[in-house]
Amino acid sequence: MCRSGGGLEKPIHMKIIVDAMGGDNAPGEIVKGALQAAEEFKVDILLVGCGELILKTMEENGIKSLPKRVEIAHASEVIDMEDNPATAFKDKKDSSMTVGLTLLRDKKGDAFVSAGSTGALLSAATLITKRIRGIRRAAMAPLVPTGGGGTILIDCGANVECTPEYLLQFAFMGSYYASHILGRPEPRVGLLNIGAEESKGGSLQKETYELLEKAGREQRINFLGNVESRDVMMGAVDVAVTDGFTGNVMLKTVEGTGLFFAGKLKKIFKKNALSKFAALLVMGGMEELKKMMDYREIGGTALLGISRPVIKAHGSSDAYAIRNAIRQAQQFASSGLIEDIQDNIGYMKLSGAGE
Amino acid sequence: MCRSGGGLEKPIHMKIIVDAMGGDNAPGEIVKGALQAAEEFKVDILLVGCGELILKTMEENGIKSLPKRVEIAHASEVIDMEDNPATAFKDKKDSSMTVGLTLLRDKKGDAFVSAGSTGALLSAATLITKRIRGIRRAAMAPLVPTGGGGTILIDCGANVECTPEYLLQFAFMGSYYASHILGRPEPRVGLLNIGAEESKGGSLQKETYELLEKAGREQRINFLGNVESRDVMMGAVDVAVTDGFTGNVMLKTVEGTGLFFAGKLKKIFKKNALSKFAALLVMGGMEELKKMMDYREIGGTALLGISRPVIKAHGSSDAYAIRNAIRQAQQFASSGLIEDIQDNIGYMKLSGAGE
16 A cells, blocks of 8 residues: 555654744744754754844753754744735745745755744745645645544645545545554545435535545555544544545644643642542543643644645644654654655546646 | 523423434433423423334333323334435325424424434425525534533534525524523624634635624624634634534534543543542532533534424433423523524525525
8 A cells, every 4th residue: 555654763864954933932942842852863953043043042041052963044034923824935035934945845954844824834835845746735634632542634724625636635645644654554544524424525525435435445545434523533543534624623623622621620620629639649640631632742733745744833832842843754754655645646636637 | 683582481381392203212211301301391292103102111111191291193104314314204204203393383382302313304394394484594503512601503514515695694593592592692603714814714704704794793693703613612602603514523523522531531530449539539520521511411402494493302312311302492482582583584694695
C-alpha cells in the first residue's frame, strides 16, 4: 500500500526552519522551544525573524552566543492577524513566514514550523513552496484524541468547499500520514458522514463514497465506509476524511467539549475538603487524561499536499509545544511521506480530469 | 420579539399521543414511561399501537385494566429500520406512526411522541401533519449540554443540504423554542461557523449571515454573529444555527467525546483501592455530570416547523426517557410556540420568494 513508517527512525543531519515571529508568544517561547529541540533531538535549527529580537530573547534566557546547531536568518517583517491571509506573504516579502518558506523551497532546510496565521501559512506554502504535482488542494491533518489512540482528521479548515476528488486525495494523504508518522500499518479510513449507510449525506459524500470504495477495492487504502463522528471519537478509524468546514467544526467541538468537561471536573474536585482529597488520590490518572487532550503534546498540525514538510503549530504555542512541533517536523521530513504521495499520485486523480 | 414562555405554566386537559411501537424498547418501556407520565404530570395519554401487545405489557407490570387518563388507539403495523423512511408512512398506512400523526392532524391530541425512525417520522410528520404555512423545511432542534446550561442546535440532521432561507427560518424557530421552552428571554442566536469574522465559511454561511444580521438589526432575533463550535460548547449562545449535516456531526461529536471522557474517568477511578475510594468521595458531583450528559433527562428532540408539536425520542429510550419526552411534549403544546412562528412567518421569508 505504501512504504512503511520510516518516521520513527532517527533522522541524520536534519535542519528545521522555524518561524521565530509567528504566534501569540513569539519570539520568546518559539526561540526557547527551538533551543530545547536542538539540544534534545540533535536537530539543526534555522530561526527566521528579527535577528536582534531573537538574540535579545536568548540573552534574557542567559544565552550569550548562538548555541551549536542554531542559526538565524534575518527577516524584518512579521505577518500578523490584521494582514490579508491570501496576500500577506507577498505584501510582506521580508516576513519571517515568506523568508522561511522560500528557504524551505530552496532546500536550505528539511521542514518548516510556524505558529503564525493558518490562512497566511496555507496561502504562502501553496504559492511559494507549491503543492505536490497533481495534488489539487493542501489539507490540514491534525491528530484528534480519540478512543483509538488518536485519529487523523483531514481536512480541518484549509478547504471550506471541497470536491470528491479533493476528498479522495485527502484519504490517501491521511492514510500515508497515519502509516508513516503514527506507525499504523494499514490505517482504517472512514468517510465522515451522518450515518453508516452508503446512501447517507449530500452529493459530496455520495460521490466521494464511490471513489473511496473503488480505492479500497483496489487495495490502495483500507476504506471502512462511512463513519459517524460519535464512532470516530470511539476510535473506529485511524483517518476520518471530510471537507474543511465540517472537520473544523468537529475538531473545535472536541476541544470545546473537553474544556466543558475539564471545567465541570474542576468544580467537582474543588467542592469541599473530601473532594479535594479525592483529587489527590487520582491525580496521576487525571494528569494523563489532561495530557491526552493537550494539543501541546503533539505540537502541531501537518499541512499535507505541500511539496515539502510544513507544520502549523497552535497560535498560542509555548516552548514545549514548539519543541514537540519541531520533533513532529523532523519525523515528517524523514518519513518518506511526500515521496509516497508523489509515487501514487496517479491513483488519486479522477480519470479524465486535467492536470 | 415573541410571546413570553407560557411553556412553564401547567397545561390543562392536555392529551399526548404516544407511538407505543417505536424504538428499540417498544412497547414495554414506552408503555411504562407513558403510564408514569400520566400519573405524575396529570396528562392524558393516547397510546397508539397493537392493542393486544399494549395490554399484555400492562398486565406484565401488574396493571389489569386501563388506568385513568390512558386510552389506546389500535394500529396493526410497525415501521421499522428496514422500511424506506420516505415512504414507510404510506406503505404502512396502519402503522402506529401513521395512525398517531393522523390523530394529531385531526386534533385528537395535542402533541405526538415517537422513538421510531427519525427519517420516517420526519417524512410522515411533513406529509401527514404538514409544515406550518410558509416554513420551507422542518428541523431537528435538540438541546446540547454546554457551559451555558444547554444550547439549541438547529438543524441536526433533518436537512443535509440547506439554503440561506432555511437557516433564517431555523434561527427564528430555534429562538422561539429557547424563549418558550427553556425560558430564556432574549435568546442569543449564533451562526455556526469556522471563525467569528463575517467573511468566514462558504457561500451558505456568508449569505445566511446577511439574513440573520438583518433580522438582528430589526430586533426580531438577538443575533450575535458567527460562532465557533468551541465557543458553542462554552455556552456562548442559546441557539446555534446550522445545516443538518454539520449539526449532526457536531451533536454526535459531543456525544462521542462525552463517552470517550466517561470511559477514561471510569478507568482512572477503577485503577486501585485508593482511586475507588476517591470515586466514593466525588460520587454526587459525578452523578450530576453524568445526568447533564444524559439524553434521557431531556427526553427528546423537538421537530420544529411542523404545524403541530412532534417530539422525537431517542431510539434507545427507556421508560424514564419516554416520561421526560412526554413532559417536553406537554410543555411544547402549551407554549404558544407554533402560534408565534405563524404570527411572524412574514419575517422569515426572502422577499420575492414564492410561497
